[in-house]
Amino acid sequence: MDSDEELMARVGAGSEPAFRELAARHVAPMLRLARRFLRNGADAEDVVQDALMRIWAQAPRWRPEAALRTWLYRVVVNLCIDRDRRVSPASLDDVPDPADPAPDPQARMEEIQTASAVTEALAELPARQRAAVTLTYYEGFSDAEAAAILATSAGSVESLLVRARRTLRDRLAHLRMR
Amino acid sequence: MDRKKDEDRWLDEALARVRVDVPAGAAERIMATLYDLPPQRLSARERLAGAWTRLLGGLEMPAWSQAATLATATALGVLVGLSNIGAVEPPSNDLMAFAFDASPVPGEEP
Numbered sequence: 001m002d003s004d005e006e007l008m009a010r011v012g013a014g015s016e017p018a019f020r021e022l023a024a025r026h027v028a029p030m031l032r033l034a035r036r037f038l039r040n041g042a043d044a045e046d047v048v049q050d051a052l053m054r055i056w057a058q059a060p061r062w063r064p065e066a067a068l069r070t071w072l073y074r075v076v077v078n079l080c081i082d083r084d085r086r087v088s089p090a091s092l093d094d095v096p097d098p099a100d101p102a103p104d105p106q107a108r109m110e111e112i113q114t115a116s117a118v119t120e121a122l123a124e125l126p127a128r129q130r131a132a133v134t135l136t137y138y139e140g141f142s143d144a145e146a147a148a149i150l151a152t153s154a155g156s157v158e159s160l161l162v163r164a165r166r167t168l169r170d171r172l173a174h175l176r177m178r
Numbered sequence: 179m180d181r182k183k184d185e186d187r188w189l190d191e192a193l194a195r196v197r198v199d200v201p202a203g204a205a206e207r208i209m210a211t212l213y214d215l216p217p218q219r220l221s222a223r224e225r226l227a228g229a230w231t232r233l234l235g236g237l238e239m240p241a242w243s244q245a246a247t248l249a250t251a252t253a254l255g256v257l258v259g260l261s262n263i264g265a266v267e268p269p270s271n272d273l274m275a276f277a278f279d280a281s282p283v284p285g286e287e288p
Binding site: 014016019020023024027028031032035036041044045048049052053056057059060111114115118119122133137138165168169172175176 | 185186188189192193195196197198199200201204205207208209211212213215216218
């Protein structure tokens with residue numbers, strides 16, 4: 001199997017099959033990231049489609065200075081931040097499910113409330129803090145990788161995470177008291 | 179300190195409660211749009227710049243050296259162009275050798 005970088009070199013030379021193979025590899029994680037960030041399925045699909053078109057158009061200029069995955073995520077995150085400035089409300093269909101539904105109806109209700117409150121609190125974070133939390137906590141990137149995606153230093157990512165966690169702790173304090 | 183640790187642990191657990199799945203068909207919908215790709219539009223200048231960058235990048239030259247080489251090559255190109263139309267004397271072999279950092283071959287006339 002070709003590496004991402006080998007595929008990208010072929011994409012840069014205009015190979016459509018190579019581009020479709022590359023897209024097929026990454027479309028699901030790109031979509032998950034965009035859905036987490038934007039909380040709106042339709043917007044997330046638009047962003048990923050736009051990101052892939054940009055990647056296709058810019059492929060001839062791509063140079064293998066960093067991991068391709070980092071670059072792909074950077075395109076998605078930048079588009080999400082742009083889109084986020086033109087706020088679009090989350091649809092009811094996009095309210096996330098709790099990760100591990102409890103069998104007891106009372107416990108399940110509490111889990112849904114917690115998941116909903118956490119989602120709201122995440123949505124109210126400044127865009128770059130939300131991006132840092134999404135990349136490191138949910139997508140499993142290291143601070144250094146998240147820094148490369150956000151075009152900043154690992155120290156700045158750490159600072160974004162500290163501020164984000166402080167805000168989340170404050171906003172979700174009422175749930176902890178239950 | 180324990181309180182802070184408890185709060186951190188609680189927050190980690192709360193964050194873990196939110197799951198986001200990619201709904202069935204969403205990725206396929208996006209993939210379906212990729213069968214009608216627009217041409218990769220690059221101007222001739224961009225293509226030339228890209229080829230030049232890849233060439234110099236392949237040589238692993240530092241940025242200042244790339245700039246100096248580009249400036250020298252441009253100046254020589256202009257000089258050769260002007261000499262072709264008789265506006266100036268053609269550049270000497272010494273100058274060409276100096277520009278491209280080529281040592282003279284022993285026994286060869288400069």
